[in-house]
Structure formats: structure tokens, C-alpha cells
Amino acid sequence: MTELVFRALADESEFPLFDRITTLPTSGVGARSRTFAEFVGEGDYRPAWVWIAQRGAEIVARAAFWGPPDTEHPWALDFFDFDTVETGAALLEAAYAALVTPGYQSPIGPRPEYNLFLPADWRERPDAKADADARIGAAEKAGLDFHVERLNLRWEREYGLPPGSTRLMFSPVTDDQVLLDLLANIVTGSLDAGDLRELRTRTPRDVAAETLTMIADMPGGRHRWRLAHDTSGELVGMVMPTRNTASATIGYIGVDHRHRGHGYAYDLLAEAMHIFAAEGEPSITDATDVGNAPMAAVFEKIGYRVTGRRMLFS
Structure with a gap:
């Protein structure tokens, strides 16, 4: 039998190999909003971060890692397909061993x-569940651990714009120290799985500082960020509307833990939606943890629709 080879692509001329994989699910598991070739056309993937398992001329597994243009290391694995769980796991082991060097850094x-x-x-459809279970099994066999399941959400202009808040006053962010203090109070008691994981080993202010840096580095800039004060002048929350490489999105939204219970997240989200609408954005894509029921309810109430789910492993 021909030897199985695990390797990264040599250069951009090999990108077409990625789409020559022999086995792809038809259930929608792993499907993206665009094809791999379309992402490549926009400069989203680097050959050294795109891996294949090859048996002769046959491509039997593939994995594509992504990171922002100016970063040294990949942040995420977005495409992962294979013929067998064993082959998929072996490809991940080889790719992670090569990419996660001693100097690896990522937010x-x-x-x-x-x-x-x-x-x-996906849980109600046998074909989708089988495809998902295979990928979960391969990821775990390669040493990755389940982190969280998230709802993928989308709002489009045709769904209708919610009314703006009449009980909060909004102002641009002009002082990062004020924002950091507020973010530290927001992550305290957060239901976000990412915040909870970071808080196990770090202080709220450290987590807040990293969040600020990460959102500031997104393509959308910071001119849309808003602080929210109640009618007494108290600073109660903030929202950081921005853009990722594909669409408008809410980079971060939160209410100071001392002011929770008043439904302010709805007002904050509505403000961001009005900012985007004024810019002519046709849609907004977002996500929230399945376990963050209050925020999921806000998205539903304000008019977002669930477009899919996403499980994260690290």
C-alpha cells in the first residue's frame, strides 16, 4: 500500500489540492459561508498553515488553520475533513506538532x-450527527478538549430594526482606562465560557486588557465603540461594534455586574444595530455560548436568527 504522507502545502500553487479530498460530508457539518477557494482568493489562508494527508495522488484528509494577516501563528482550525477518524486524528497531531512551537502565541x-x-x-439528523461525532472523535483522539458550543446568529435589515434605547445615554470611548475598569467589572460574574476559562488563572483586569487588545486589532477599528450611562449618570455597560474579515459584528458587549438585572444588554445591542444601519450594513453576524442563556434570549428577542452552531475544541 502507498505510504500515507502528512504535510503542509509547499506554496500557493498547491492550494487546489485541498479541494481534491475524496470524502466530504453532505450533511452540512463543517460547511462554511464561502468555499475554501473563495477564502484563499481573499488572502485568508497561508500554504504553511494548510495541511493534507496524501496517499499517492489521493487526498484523504485536510486541515486549514487561520490567523490574521500580520500574526506569526495561526489562531484557529476552520476546515477539517478526512476519510477515517484515525487518519484525521493523525493529520491533526502532525499539524499541531509543527505549528505549536515553543514560542506560540495567540489571544x-x-x-x-x-x-x-x-x-x-445537527443533533436531530442522523447524517449530521454521524459526521459531527466523527470530527469530535478525531479531535479528541488528537488531544483536543471540548470547550464550548455556540449559537451562530445573524440579523438582516429585512428583519426590522429595534427601537433605540430611551433609558441609556451613549458616548464614544475616549479613555482606555475607563474602558478597562468597566471591562474588568463586566467579566466579573460573566457567563461567557471564554471569560470563565481565562478567569481561572488570571485577574479580571488582565482578561479585560486582552479583550481590549483583541477587539482593537479587528478590521473594524474602534470608532463605533460606545459607553452607556443610565439616567443618573452611572456608567452601566458598553458595546464594541466592529467588523471581522467578512461582515459587521458585535466585538464585545457587556453590563457592569453591579447593574445587571435591568435588561440593559438589549439597549446596548440595539444601539450597535442602529450604528451599523446608519452605515448601510445589510446584515450583522454574531455568536453566543449555548450556556449563556440570558444573552441568547436577548439576541432572539431583538430579532436575530440562529443560522447554525459551532463547537470549539482547544
Whole structure:
């Protein structure tokens, strides 16, 4: 039998190999909003971060890692397909061993985070569940651990714009120290799985500082960020509307833990939606943890729709 070879692509001329894989799910598991070739056309992937398992001329597994243009290391694994769980796991082991060097750094975690994209109803469909279970099994066999399941959400202009807040006053962010103090109070008692994980080993202010840096580095800039005060002048929350490489998105949203229980997250989200609408944005894509029921309820109430789910492994 021909030897199985695990390797990264040599250069950009090999990108077409990635789409020559012999086995792809038809259930929607792993599906992205665009094809791999379309992402490559926009400069989203580097050959050295795109891995294949090759048996002769046959491509039997593939894995594509992504990171922002100016970063040294990949942040996420976004495409992962294979013919057998064993082959997939072996490909991940080889890729992670090569990419996660002693100097690896990422705001996401100690190694790239695997994003398993799923249909919203994947648990109810035998074909989707089988495809998802295979990828979960391969990831775990390669040493990755389940972190959280998230809802993928989308709002489009045709769904209708919610009314703006009448009980909060909004102002641009002009002082990073004020923002950092507020963010530290927001992550305290947070239900966000990422915040909770970071808080096990770090202070709220350290987590806040990293959040600020990460959102500031996104393509959308910071001119849309807003602080929110109540009618007495108390600073109660903030929202950081921005853009990722594909669309408008809420980079971060939160209410000071001392002011929770008043439904302010709805007002904050509505303000961000009005900012985007004024810019002519046709849609907004976001996500929230399945376990963060209050925030998921806010997205539903304000008019977002669930477009899928995403499981994260690290």
C-alpha cells in the first residue's frame, strides 16, 4: 500500500489540492459561508498553515488553520475533513506538532482552537450527527478538549430594526482606562465560557486588557465603540461594534455586574444595530455560548436568527 504522507502545502500553487479530498460530508457539518477557494482568493489562508494527508495522488484528509494577516501563528482550525477518524486524528497531531512551537502565541489560547461548524439541527439528523461525532472523535483522539458550543446568529435589515434605547445615554470611548475598569467589572460574574476559562488563572483586569487588545486589532477599528450611562449618570455597560474579515459584528458587549438585572444588554445591542444601519450594513453576524442563556434570549428577542452552531475544541 502507498505510504500515507502528512504535510503542509509547499506554496500557493498547491492550494487546489485541498479541494481534491475524496470524502466530504453532505450533511452540512463543517460547511462554511464561502468555499475554501473563495477564502484563499481573499488572502485568508497561508500554504504553511494548510495541511493534507496524501496517499499517492489521493487526498484523504485536510486541515486549514487561520490567523490574521500580520500574526506569526495561526489562531484557529476552520476546515477539517478526512476519510477515517484515525487518519484525521493523525493529520491533526502532525499539524499541531509543527505549528505549536515553543514560542506560540495567540489571544485565543495556548494552541489553535478548532471550530467545528454545525447545522442548527445537527443533533436531530442522523447524517449530521454521524459526521459531527466523527470530527469530535478525531479531535479528541488528537488531544483536543471540548470547550464550548455556540449559537451562530445573524440579523438582516429585512428583519426590522429595534427601537433605540430611551433609558441609556451613549458616548464614544475616549479613555482606555475607563474602558478597562468597566471591562474588568463586566467579566466579573460573566457567563461567557471564554471569560470563565481565562478567569481561572488570571485577574479580571488582565482578561479585560486582552479583550481590549483583541477587539482593537479587528478590521473594524474602534470608532463605533460606545459607553452607556443610565439616567443618573452611572456608567452601566458598553458595546464594541466592529467588523471581522467578512461582515459587521458585535466585538464585545457587556453590563457592569453591579447593574445587571435591568435588561440593559438589549439597549446596548440595539444601539450597535442602529450604528451599523446608519452605515448601510445589510446584515450583522454574531455568536453566543449555548450556556449563556440570558444573552441568547436577548439576541432572539431583538430579532436575530440562529443560522447554525459551532463547537470549539482547544
